[in-house]
Each structure stands twice: as C-alpha cells, then as structure tokens.
Amino acid sequence: MIPVSLIPLDAAKALCRQWHYSDIFPPHCMVPLGFYDGQGLAGVAIWGWGTRPKHTIQKLFPSLDTKDYWELCRMCCRDDLPRNTESQLLAGCEVWFRQNQPDKKLLFTWADGIRGKPGYVYQAANWLYGGFITTEIYLTADHEPVHPRLMITRFGSRSKEVWQGLKLKRVRGRQFRYCTFLCSHKRRKELLRESSVQWTTRYPKHPDLIWQIDAGEGSRETRDLPRVERSGQFRQSAFRPSRVRNAREECLSDDLKDGVPRRTETCLLPRRNKKSHGPETPWLWKEEL
Incomplete structure (x- = not known):
C-alpha cells in the first residue's frame, strides 16, 4: 500500500498528459490523490464522476446516490x-477515503477494454468485476479517437451518414x-443483493477482448487491438470548460475539509446539451452481462 495525499489538480493532469495514453479528462475531476518520490x-x-453520475450508480445500486461514491x-x-505500483496506489486511495471521507460507500471504475485493457490493475487490487458493456468510438484516418458524445454535441448526430461524411x-x-x-460488511452484503x-x-482476460470495425462497407470482427493515437483535431471536450470549472469551484468554495467538498450533493453538474439528438447515453448502445 502506498500512502497518498491530496495534490493540486493541475499537477495531476500534467502527469497524466505526460504518461497516460489519453490526454482528455472526464468532466468532473474532483479529488486528485497522489504520491511523491525522489x-x-x-x-x-x-x-x-463520469458524464452521468447519478444514472451510473443508481443503475447498479438503486439505493445509492451521487454523494455515496467516487468514480x-x-x-x-x-x-x-x-x-504493481498502480494496484498499491489504489490500496492507498481506499485507506485515504476511509479516513477522510467515511461517508463514501464504494469506489467504481471502467476498464478500457476498447483500448485493449481488461483491468489487470483492478484485479491485482482485488476489486470486484461486474460484467461488461459494448461501447463505441470513432477513429479518423490518423487513428485519432472521437468520443460518441462529441459526435452528438458537435455534429448533432452519430448516424452512419455523419461519421462516413467525416x-x-x-x-x-x-x-x-x-x-x-x-462501507461495513453488512452494508456491502445489502448492496450486493440489490x-x-x-x-x-x-x-x-485478453482473450475476452473483441472489436467490431466498420469503415463504411460493413462491420468485421477482430481480436487485434485497433491502433488509437492521442487526440488532436477532436481534442475539445463535449462540455464547455467554463461550466465544468465553475461546477468544481462551486463544490470547493462552500464547505471545505482539506480541499475536499463535504457536501458533494450540492455540486452544480454540467447539464446535457438541449440541442443534442439521439439517446441520452450515446456511447452505450447495448448491455451485455
């Protein structure tokens, strides 16, 4: 277990931009934890949280709400x-949350199987696996990823005519x-039952990774990892940066404890773009368990 502490969000993002495979961040980055060495x-x-915090947790655990978890x-x-550093880092985060935010019931994450990652880090940390969904991304000729939500917010649709035209x-x-x-063992059993x-x-494991690739002439199935580079042309977030920044400032300005909001349920979350078309969760096209 690696002891962690709160660090500046800008410093955390800078390290991710240098070493992480993706240089785009989810809209609600609230609690940056980290550790230092020589x-x-x-x-x-x-x-x-991700783009739909309440929907995410209540679909899995109906009795919980946004304030009960972190993603x-x-x-x-x-x-x-x-x-094994990442798994030790996760263990340190669990200890930190138990000590500093004992009201949190669980921690949640997605392993990016579409980028070739089954979640070995979480498996080594003894996290529980809860099945998978089938999701999608779009790739440019330069292998730059385009998020489905960005297709909706920028181009109004993710229909075949739109992505083929692009x-x-x-x-x-x-x-x-x-x-x-x-949470406690008793509460854990209740949540698992519900x-x-x-x-x-x-x-x-890696044999469970599978992709369907459609370049316009029909879908083909493969077990070879598609090439995905960092974002460039489509780097902008699907949300307006000022709205996300104001939401975080609202959380951190009212009631603080070591720089962490006590009443996270009062945060102002970015609203869905009312001009968007299509389903509210465009990147989840099918559920598979």
Whole structure:
C-alpha cells in the first residue's frame, strides 16, 4: 500500500498528459490523490464522476446516490516505477477515503477494454468485476479517437451518414466494470443483493477482448487491438470548460475539509446539451452481462 495525499489538480493532469495514453479528462475531476518520490510526483489517481453520475450508480445500486461514491477518472504512474505500483496506489486511495471521507460507500471504475485493457490493475487490487458493456468510438484516418458524445454535441448526430461524411470509422468494443466497497460488511452484503449486476472475482482476460470495425462497407470482427493515437483535431471536450470549472469551484468554495467538498450533493453538474439528438447515453448502445 502506498500512502497518498491530496495534490493540486493541475499537477495531476500534467502527469497524466505526460504518461497516460489519453490526454482528455472526464468532466468532473474532483479529488486528485497522489504520491511523491525522489524524482517528484510519481503517481496520481483522480476521482470524481463520469458524464452521468447519478444514472451510473443508481443503475447498479438503486439505493445509492451521487454523494455515496467516487468514480476513477484517471490513474497514472511514471513508467519507471514497479509493475504493481498502480494496484498499491489504489490500496492507498481506499485507506485515504476511509479516513477522510467515511461517508463514501464504494469506489467504481471502467476498464478500457476498447483500448485493449481488461483491468489487470483492478484485479491485482482485488476489486470486484461486474460484467461488461459494448461501447463505441470513432477513429479518423490518423487513428485519432472521437468520443460518441462529441459526435452528438458537435455534429448533432452519430448516424452512419455523419461519421462516413467525416471520413471516420466506427470501432465497437467492451468496457469492463469494477468496484470496491468502503462501507461495513453488512452494508456491502445489502448492496450486493440489490445490485442489478453480478459482482465476482472471475475476471476477464485478453482473450475476452473483441472489436467490431466498420469503415463504411460493413462491420468485421477482430481480436487485434485497433491502433488509437492521442487526440488532436477532436481534442475539445463535449462540455464547455467554463461550466465544468465553475461546477468544481462551486463544490470547493462552500464547505471545505482539506480541499475536499463535504457536501458533494450540492455540486452544480454540467447539464446535457438541449440541442443534442439521439439517446441520452450515446456511447452505450447495448448491455451485455
């Protein structure tokens, strides 16, 4: 277990931009934790929520709400550190939350199977696996990823006519759920009974990764990892940065404890773009358990 502490959010993002495979961040990065070594900042875990915080938790655990959990937005360590550093970092985060935010019931994350990651870090940390969903991204000719929500907010649709007109190809793959509980054993058993998915330690491995790639002439299935580069042309967030920044400032300005909001349920979250079309969760096109 690696002891962690609160660090500046800008420093955490800077480390992720240097070492993480993705240089775009979810909209609600609220609690940046990390640790230092002799070379400076060595590893970070940024906790917050995804684009639909309440929907995410209540679909899995109906009795919980946004204030009851954190989602792992980004985790990153320098490449020169030992291979088990990320799992030790997760263990340190669990200890920190139990000591500083005992009201949190669980921590949740997605393993990015569509980017070739079944979630070995979470498996090594003994997190529970909760099945997978099939999701999609779009790739430019330069292998730059385009998020489905960005297709909706910028172009108004993610129909085949739109992404073909942009000369994109659609890649469908799997995202794997993981969680760990911070609550009492009794409450943990209650949450497991009410959950809409089965949580287990029967973990996915690389043979469970599969992709469907459609460049416009029809979908083909492959088990070879598609090439995905960092974002460039489509780097902008689907949300307006000022709105997200104001939401975080609202959380951190009213009632603080060591720089962390006590009443997270009062945060002003970015609203869905009313001009968007299509389903509210455009990146989840099918559920598979």
